[in-house]
Amino acid sequence: MKLRVFNIQYYSLHDGAGIRTVIFLKGCPLRCRWCCNPESQHPAPELFFSKKKCIGYDICGLCAAACHAGAIKRGADGTLSIDRSRNAGGCTGADGAFPCAAACPSKALEVKGREMTIDEILAAACREEIFYHHGGGGLTLSGGEPLMQGEALVALLREAKRLRLNTAMETCGFGDYALLKEAARYLDALFFDIKSTDEAKHLEWTGASNQKILENYAALRAGFPALSITARTPVIPGFNDTPEELERIRAAAACGAASGCIHELLPYHRLGEWKYEALGRRCLI
């Protein structure tokens, strides 16, 4: 079984207890306007162009020479102009690599997203095992949305538990409850986003209704009282940053000393804005 991965982050201190290895899984059912990982959203591999790293079309140009589709031309500023309608699909070679990215000496062109087997993911996580022993560190699955990986996600978590790894998962909560329930059986901690209680606003800003998310959250809290759950709310200007809305979210999260659940507010930042340009997209916020 394989999962689609777009990044692996070692030594993370912010995604669960202790020192963790975070596996970022590709594909998300939401399209949050503020998303700081836009490369996480589409399930398929994508070409990512970091302009700052490009040596220059006139000096190098190896990517254009390698491109079979004529998708790369000289841009007005001397770097690249990429016609993504030409290199979308059909551009990957037999090994799944975009030839232009393979030819790029400076990694200005990269492919975001690759399939990894469960064994490969666990080997990456176990490589750091020595750091997990103090502070309860381990493996965190993030995204994108891990539930988009279907049964492979459950199989990965089951195998991680068999290896006695501490497991955590970050979810937007939008997915099949049967799958979420299966995954929860193998989790030590779950970070569950509650972004807004206003359905129309949620639909407008994330592209999806919040009903399934709120139902899944309530069902999970009831079904897994012993699971460590952190409800998380990114505070987004103009979306959910009023005291009234934050109070409604706090009430929906229903956390408190007796519940064993924690509600966290996450600050808004624009650190991922440049990535939209690298993917040939426009940031919507």
Ligand code: SF4
């Ligand atoms: S191969 Fe890489 S460094 Fe060379 S022109 Fe293309 S993107 Fe720039």
Ligand code: SF4
């Ligand atoms: S749920 Fe997370 S990964 Fe998905 S679009 Fe929203 S911010 Fe991005």
